Amino acid sequence: MIRFNTLKELTAMAEEKDLPVHEIVIAREVHDSQHDRETVLAGMEENWRVMQAAIERGIRNTERSVSGMTGGDARRLYGFREEGYLGRPALSAASYAVGISEVNAVMGRIVACPTAGSCGIVPAALYAAKEIKKVSDAQIIRALFTAAGIGMVIDQNASIAGAAGGCQAECGTAAGMAAGALVELAGGTPDMVGNACALAIKNLLGLVCDPVAGLVEVPCVKRNGFAVVEAMLAADMTMAGIRSAIPVDEVIDAMNRIGKALPKSLRETSEGGLATTRTARAIEKRVYPEQSKR
Amino acid sequence: MHGVFDIVGPVMIGPSSSHTAGAVRLGLMARKILGEPAVRAEINLHGSFARTYRGHGTDKALIAGILGFSPDDERIRDALKLARQQGMDYSFQPVNLEDAHPNTAVIYLVGVTGRIARVRGASVGGGNIRITNIDGYEVELTGQYPALITIHRDRPGVITQVTQILSRYEVNIAFMRVSRQNRGETAMMIMELDDQPAEEVVEECREVYEVENAFSIPAI
Numbered sequence: 001m002i003r004f005n006t007l008k009e010l011t012a013m014a015e016e017k018d019l020p021v022h023e024i025v026i027a028r029e030v031h032d033s034q035h036d037r038e039t040v041l042a043g044m045e046e047n048w049r050v051m052q053a054a055i056e057r058g059i060r061n062t063e064r065s066v067s068g069m070t071g072g073d074a075r076r077l078y079g080f081r082e083e084g085y086l087g088r089p090a091l092s093a094a095s096y097a098v099g100i101s102e103v104n105a106v107m108g109r110i111v112a113c114p115t116a117g118s119c120g121i122v123p124a125a126l127y128a129a130k131e132i133k134k135v136s137d138a139q140i141i142r143a144l145f146t147a148a149g150i151g152m153v154i155d156q157n158a159s160i161a162g163a164a165g166g167c168q169a170e171c172g173t174a175a176g177m178a179a180g181a182l183v184e185l186a187g188g189t190p191d192m193v194g195n196a197c198a199l200a201i202k203n204l205l206g207l208v209c210d211p212v213a214g215l216v217e218v219p220c221v222k223r224n225g226f227a228v229v230e231a232m233l234a235a236d237m238t239m240a241g242i243r244s245a246i247p248v249d250e251v252i253d254a255m256n257r258i259g260k261a262l263p264k265s266l267r268e269t270s271e272g273g274l275a276t277t278r279t280a281r282a283i284e285k286r287v288y289p290e291q292s293k294r
Numbered sequence: 295m296h297g298v299f300d301i302v303g304p305v306m307i308g309p310s311s312s313h314t315a316g317a318v319r320l321g322l323m324a325r326k327i328l329g330e331p332a333v334r335a336e337i338n339l340h341g342s343f344a345r346t347y348r349g350h351g352t353d354k355a356l357i358a359g360i361l362g363f364s365p366d367d368e369r370i371r372d373a374l375k376l377a378r379q380q381g382m383d384y385s386f387q388p389v390n391l392e393d394a395h396p397n398t399a400v401i402y403l404v405g406v407t408g409r410i411a412r413v414r415g416a417s418v419g420g421g422n423i424r425i426t427n428i429d430g431y432e433v434e435l436t437g438q439y440p441a442l443i444t445i446h447r448d449r450p451g452v453i454t455q456v457t458q459i460l461s462r463y464e465v466n467i468a469f470m471r472v473s474r475q476n477r478g479e480t481a482m483m484i485m486e487l488d489d490q491p492a493e494e495v496v497e498e499c500r501e502v503y504e505v506e507n508a509f510s511i512p513a514i
Binding site for chain 1: 296299301305309351354
């Protein structure tokens with residue numbers, strides 16, 4: 001029986017057995033779900049299919065969300081991908097992440113990863129890896145289990161809900177999951193998977209959840225684009241040999257404590273931060289005219 | 295610890311797991327409890343549901359569930375139109391409930407044969423739901439397990455008779471709750487089961503003298 005409660009336990013188990021992290025996560029899932037390995041892999045293959053369809057739809061999307069706040073930015077960025085400072089790989093990834101989030105905002109089909117608000121980050125990173133590193137879909141489907149293992153540990157020891165831990169719990173977790181998966185695809189060791197996760201999360205600690213008009217749009221949609229680029233940088237730093245001074249499980253513990261210390265107004269209640277700016281109030285009035293007294 | 299597909303997954307229609315995916319599941323549970331297609335739905339929304347339902351498509355999601363759609367059905371965004379085409383009336387009313395979860399809906403349904411159901415439930419995060427009241431009875435249902443519900447006279451021995459039937463068919467009870475409005479009058483028992491009970495199990499429960507009605511709700 002395979003049990004892990006921390007990323008140290010997960011990656012050490014992989015190092016010890018000389019297996020990639022995803023094999024440990026798959027073995028655990030096979031045991032816990034009582035489904036066979038093929039069924040478990042097929043479930044992730046279906047997720048990856050939905051993720052790719054959302055990316056393809058997202059980079060062409062011109063539809064505005066119900067509130068009118070978002071839509072069309074992924075397409076803009078994708079068209080600009082050869083021209084910017086960051087270069088094609090990062091700008092492609094950012095446009096994929098924004099695109100998936102736009103699909104989410106127009107009531108399209110997505111895979112929560114770990115949540116709907118942060119659904120663009122992990123798939124965008126992996127879709128970019130497919131282009132940059134020429135990795136196969138089969139490798140990506142396995143890397144998604146590595147990402148899932150990271151998310152499971154964070155869910156267990158901190159939180160993946162904005163209402164509980166702020167946006168660090170959603171986009172921070174997704175960036176950590178993406179960074180770990182990217183390192184695995186780049187040929188990093190299990191220990192390096194944990195290191196990339198630590199680097200990615202550290203930089204997003206304290207991120208608050210203050211959505212305008214209570215909707216999963218502003219700042220969520222563009223933030224997915226920022227977070228995927230950050231995850232790629234965490235993976236590249238790790239592959240370049242950079243170490244996180246703080247071990248990943250201690251970073252997750254810090255995330256948990258920071259989440260608890262965040263005031264309620266900055267945990268998805270839209271009672272603070274960006275949500276209470278003058279412009280946000282005006283948008284809110286336009287989206288919900290009947291509640292303008294609020 | 296949650297499983298792999300709780301973290302990478304579920305496949306759902308956006309924009310929000312609690313305000314959209316969870317709302318579809320609430321509508322779906324209400325439809326299953328009604329037990330037949332609905333011709334009318336009156337829905338009261340409380341808290342964050344009341345404030346943001348239009349922007350999140352919570353109204354479309356609830357109606358989609360009542361139409362029997364699952365949370366990953368791309369027709370959810372057109373659910374209001376589809377309901378009207380099928381001749382289903384609906385209305386939404388913001389309400390202020392005491393001590394209710396911020397994402398609570400009270401769903402009143404009238405079915406094609408005139409059956410009615412009043413279901414109160416909350417979307418409690420990550421697309422998960424909790425049904426807290428059915429037709430005035432306090433309950434606790436998540437939709438993660440198939441359930442068997444009996445409405446029966448509040449007399450000694452009824453529970454034993456029903457559970458004996460389940461035992462005979464080797465159906466295991468995972469969670470169970472009994473509630474009543476007044477002593478000696480009508481009571482409701484909800485059993486969440488490890489397996490969906492066969493129709494003959496439900497039939498037999500219905501034949502118990504004190505049982506007025508028994509029905510099962512599949513896991514959703």
